[in-house]
Amino acid sequence: MIVDVANALVLLCNFVVVPAIAYGSQLALGALGITLVFGVLRFANFSHGDLMALGTMVTILATWQLRRWGVGAGPLPTALLALPFGALVAVVASLAVDRSVFRFYRVRRSGPVVLTVVSVGVMFVMNGVVRFVIGPDDRSFADGARYLMTAGEFKRMTGLDEGLAIRSSQVLTVFVAVASVATLFWFLQRTRMGKSMRAYADNEDLALLSGVDPDRVVLVTWTITAVLATVAGTLYGLDKSFQPFTYLQLLLPMFAAAIVGGIGQPLGAIAGGFLVAFSEVAITYAYKKFLRYLLPEHLHPDGLVQLLSTDYKFSVSFAILVAVLLWRPTGLFRGRVL
């Protein structure tokens, strides 16, 4: 009996908890970028997913080049070494886009809806560039040690029937996400520049009256956003695989995460990222085997006991989004209303 419960829990950890933690970290990093742009620049940036794709693409190209030169990072993926290049290009690209596109509308004090629609245009252009350069196909660029612990090792260790596999990309994702978030919060809470960003997000006019330079704030915001996007995109690509189209689709769960948490609130973006990830994974998981361990034999289910096919996983984000906007538009952490 105890063994059955243990098997059920291990099964759940292996297929729901561990993947959702990794996926949640990736969403949280993406949602942070969305929430920062919304807080400081005051518009919903639809090009964020493709900024992620762009940064990741450059990281992949750099990874391939490094490998050609025979450079690697041992057990860690080579992509970690290539990440700074990807981030740099993403920063330059987002600053160039801001200079040539967004600034025009900011100076005219266009409404947030106008800027959002403009960002949709930017999204299509960036998506086109990425597909043009690296192609629309699936690209795998993960290398190094694949597993920290395989299912077989776990089974031998514990003697259970179910195995718990932990991929190195998952552990790496969590580590990098925690480090990025900690750095970001330290920056926002403790540094002069970070505080001036919060001040600008809080009350633009008063920030100007205090002598805050709006151009610097915008520059730093895009820089942080582009770095976060590249980190999130690379981690997602290492964990799953890279395909430009997938990154466009990631926009929905990332927005859902940012809004659920309360848009403009960095802490909310993180909470939202995990909430969306856990809901998505938990609702699309087939519980047949899990229930077989826990229920007496005559109650064993015949079907898959899957609430929703994985093909429809994005509808989970949609449902969460709609529910939050209906019942608590400010989100969990009392952000602004879109």
Added chain:
Amino acid sequence: MSYLAGEDMRGGYGAADILRGCAIAVDRGEIAVIVGPNGAGKSTAMRALFGMLRLRRGRVLLDGRDIGRLTPRERVRAGMAFVPQTDNVFTTMTVQENLEMGAFLRRDDISESMEEIFGLFPVLREKRRQQAGTLSGGQRQQAAIGRALMTRPSVLMLDEPTAGVSPIVMDELFDRLLEIRRMGIAILMVEQNARRALAIADRGFVLVNGGNRFTDTGHALLANPEVGRAFLGG
């Protein structure tokens, strides 16, 4: 020549001028008050002095220098500070962070200025770790004035600092302004509570239709029966 002076200011937001040749001046260690009916251009005159409104004609002088071309941010650097009527604190930041933001342009040690402000407004010291959005109306005004003072300005401009606070709090605020005046700062404010404000004013300006109707010392304006009848409610 006064320390801060706007001369023959004309301008507005659209085609029609709101300011029609109004003149405002204040010296260091003085309190100047702008009063007048709604729509007279009181706040607009303040905004023009601070560079938030482009003047079609006229000059703005600070310490004898024409600052008409400076942006608001450059005027902050030049020693001017402005406390807007509403939204004058960073609500999601602590009181201490609000004060720090006030000193954003300063690169020297700001702890002394902060002590000075805590001395002026002791309640801010008590609440310094609290978010400014949770403060009461009067405390919020104190935080707003404190933020403005952190730049160590030579001119402090306030747009209706007592709007929406109780009479007791209003007295308190006026007392503090007298203390700030003693620090040698030029104080210029727009006030709804005209009587109370003119009583502490070294200079008063009664604006009507974007121009000066009366300009005198605060006491002279209070004693002027015409001003009393038309603008101070009898």
